[in-house]
Amino acid sequence: MNWMAKARPSNPATPAKAPASAAAAATSRATEKPGPAASMAAAGNVRISNALKEFLWLLSDVPRARILDLGPVWQSTVTFFIEKGYRVSSEDMLREWKDFLTTEEERLRTTPVGEEPERRSLPALAEKFIDNALNYPEESVHGVLIWDLLDYFDPAVVPALMNRLYNMLHPGGTVLALFHSRSAERFHRYRIMDGQTVELLPAPTLAVHTHVFQNREILDLFGKFRSSKTFVGRDQVREALFIK
Amino acid sequence: MWHKNEGKPSPEVPQPPAGGTTKSQVTPEAPAASTVAPAPVSVAPTPAPMAITPEPAAAAPPAVGGASRIQAGLKIHGEISGNSDLYIDGELQGKIRLGGARVVIGPNGKVQADIEAGGVTIDGSVQGNIKASESVRLGAGSHVQGSVLTPRIGIDDGARLRGKVEMIKAGSTASASTTATPAAQVAESAPRAIAASAKGE
Numbered sequence: 001m002n003w004m005a006k007a008r009p010s011n012p013a014t015p016a017k018a019p020a021s022a023a024a025a026a027t028s029r030a031t032e033k034p035g036p037a038a039s040m041a042a043a044g045n046v047r048i049s050n051a052l053k054e055f056l057w058l059l060s061d062v063p064r065a066r067i068l069d070l071g072p073v074w075q076s077t078v079t080f081f082i083e084k085g086y087r088v089s090s091e092d093m094l095r096e097w098k099d100f101l102t103t104e105e106e107r108l109r110t111t112p113v114g115e116e117p118e119r120r121s122l123p124a125l126a127e128k129f130i131d132n133a134l135n136y137p138e139e140s141v142h143g144v145l146i147w148d149l150l151d152y153f154d155p156a157v158v159p160a161l162m163n164r165l166y167n168m169l170h171p172g173g174t175v176l177a178l179f180h181s182r183s184a185e186r187f188h189r190y191r192i193m194d195g196q197t198v199e200l201l202p203a204p205t206l207a208v209h210t211h212v213f214q215n216r217e218i219l220d221l222f223g224k225f226r227s228s229k230t231f232v233g234r235d236q237v238r239e240a241l242f243i244k
Numbered sequence: 245m246w247h248k249n250e251g252k253p254s255p256e257v258p259q260p261p262a263g264g265t266t267k268s269q270v271t272p273e274a275p276a277a278s279t280v281a282p283a284p285v286s287v288a289p290t291p292a293p294m295a296i297t298p299e300p301a302a303a304a305p306p307a308v309g310g311a312s313r314i315q316a317g318l319k320i321h322g323e324i325s326g327n328s329d330l331y332i333d334g335e336l337q338g339k340i341r342l343g344g345a346r347v348v349i350g351p352n353g354k355v356q357a358d359i360e361a362g363g364v365t366i367d368g369s370v371q372g373n374i375k376a377s378e379s380v381r382l383g384a385g386s387h388v389q390g391s392v393l394t395p396r397i398g399i400d401d402g403a404r405l406r407g408k409v410e411m412i413k414a415g416s417t418a419s420a421s422t423t424a425t426p427a428a429q430v431a432e433s434a435p436r437a438i439a440a441s442a443k444g445e
Contacts, residue, residue, distance in 0.1 A: 066408075073382075073405040078397065082411055089408035096406065133406075 046199045050231045051239030053196040055143060055176045058243065059086070065142035068168070070149055074191035076199075081192075089141075091133055094149055094206045097157065100129045122156040130160045139170045147190045148178040148237070150221070152207040158221065166224050169244040175225070179218060181236040184209045316352040330361075333368070344377060351385055364394075373407075378414065 059065045066087045069077060073090040081088045104125060120128070144165055150158055165175060178190075187205040190198050213221070215230075218240060222228060225242040232238050311329035314320060318334035325341045333350030336357055340347060344362035349355055353368030364376045367383035374380060376394040384402035391407045395414040399405070 073399055073403060073409075074401070075397075075399040078399060078409050082397075082409065087408060087410050090405045092404060092406070095404070 045201070046193060046197050047233060047235065047237070048196055049198045049239060050196070051176050051178075051229075051241050052192065052198060054229065054241055055145075055174055056195055058172075058174045058241075059143050062142050066140060067143045067145065068136070068141045069145045071145065071147045071191075072189055077192045080194070089136075093133060093161075094152055096133050097129060097153065098206055100133075101125070122154065123160070126154070126157040126160045129157070130164050134161075134164045134168065136168045138167050139173075141168045142170050142173045144169065144173070144175045145190075146175060146177040148180060148184070148188075150177060150213065151180050151184065151209055151211060152187075153210070155211060162221055162224075166244065171244055173244045175222070175242045175244075177240050177242070179213045179238045179240065180209065181232075181238060182212060311346070311348070314353075316350070349386070351383075358390075375412075377412075 059067075064085055064087060066089065067081050068089045068091065070091055070093045072092045072095070078088050078090075104120075108119070146165075150161075153161065169175070187203050187207075187209075188200040189203045190200060193199050218230075218238075219228065222240075222242040225244055227243040229241045230238055231240075311331045314330070314332045314334040314336060316333040320334065320336045321338055323339040323341070324330065324336070325339075327343045327345045329346045329348075330340070330342060331348045331350060332353040332355060334352070335354045337355075338357050340355070340357050340359045340361065342361040346363040346365070347359055347361045349364075349366045349368040349370055351367045353366075353370075355368070355370045356372060357370075358372045359370065359374045359376075361376055363378045363380070364374050365381045365383065366374075366386040366388060368385070369387045371389045373390045374388070374392045374394070376392075378394070379396040379398070380392050380394040381398040382388060382400060382403035382405060384400040386400075387404040389406045392405070392409045393412045394409075395412055397409060
């Protein structure tokens with residue numbers, strides 16, 4: 001599929017010219033009660049995501065695309081993709097990583113006296129974790145939602161994660177990632193409300209914000225990918241899309 | 245271009261008929277004379293009498309009145325089949341095939357099994373592939389590792405799912421995949437719209 005030959009989606013902030021009838025309908029809608037997404041936008045816990053819109057556009061030509069969400073599972077996100085005919089997989093990577101480390105610590109702690117437990121370096125642990133957590137065939141996934149997890153993962157995990165994601169992605173597949181330009185004030189999880197709206201849900205902190213990625217670091221991280229696009233929001237969160 | 249299928253189907257709760265058969269080996273948790281250590285599920289050395297008995301209606305949980313129950317503190321290793329509703333609050337390892345009946349995994353329930361039923365409600369832990377011909381609901385305290393194939397799914401906030409969700413046609417009776425990892429399973433059934441019945445949705 002030629003991803004680049006497709007018509008670009010219009011920017012939600014600058015809608016394309018609409019016919020007169022559509023304009024009249026829009027005027028009519030303006031007087032109606034705002035929908036839930038609009039209400040939440042007013043409350044400040046959603047963000048309009050240009051990257052999400054482009055992510056969906058890139059997938060729109062793929063029949064029954066397989067989406068991998070690396071955040072927690074949400075009804076709204078699953079429903080959104082299923083209604084498009086996509087297949088959805090969910091792997092709450094940050095929580096799984098935390099559980100994995102807890103299990104490893106427990107294993108070391110409970111090793112009987114006299115038996116030397118097998119100790120593994122953090123990169124080795126990361127490899128083991130990724131092997132287990134992302135056990136998907138090569139080139140089987142068309143879209144990956146990383147959200148802002150890379151900011152929170154231990155740096156030892158990130159290279160292994162990126163390698164695995166690249167191998168899992170179908171050629172032309174795309175990754176959506178968010179990066180904080182400064183340390184995040186609190187931990188959020190993300191769920192999709194509609195084609196361009198993401199809700200931010202404050203959540204108990206699973207991990208500390210370990211690293212603020214600079215632009216060059218981000219590009220290096222996704223160095224194998226053939227194309228990238230970045231959107232910077234007013235909230236100092238950078239949205240990035242990468243195409244394999 | 246992405247505003248397809250905007251209609252929202254209504255949530256559905258299946259009401260399968262009661263009655264059926266089960267076959268399993270059951271041991272009480274406490275006095276296990278010869279358990280298979282360190283496996284989490286103990287296995288009776290000899291076939292034990294049936295322990296999955298229909299409870300009086302008053303004692304049954306409201307969601308599955310009249311269902312067979314595996315109480316907390318029981319461990320079962322084996323296959324459960326039939327067409328009776330089933331409530332599991334203990335531990336089960338093996339296979340569950342209940343046709344169009346309904347399976348409820350309680351908050352203490354720990355299931356390591358592929359589940360094939362009409363409706364599946366999970367508030368505990370399940371490791372295995374789930375196929376429901378009617379609906380699946382993942383409660384807030386649920387932890388599922390495996391694939392979910394169903395025409396309708398409800399996911400409460402706080403549910404944990406490691407695996408994939410795929411839509412199948414309602415009433416589909418094809419066997420669920422028995423592969424352990426979500427990656428190894430690729431079902432090519434037609435997608436269907438699903439019911440959004442989660443809390444706060």
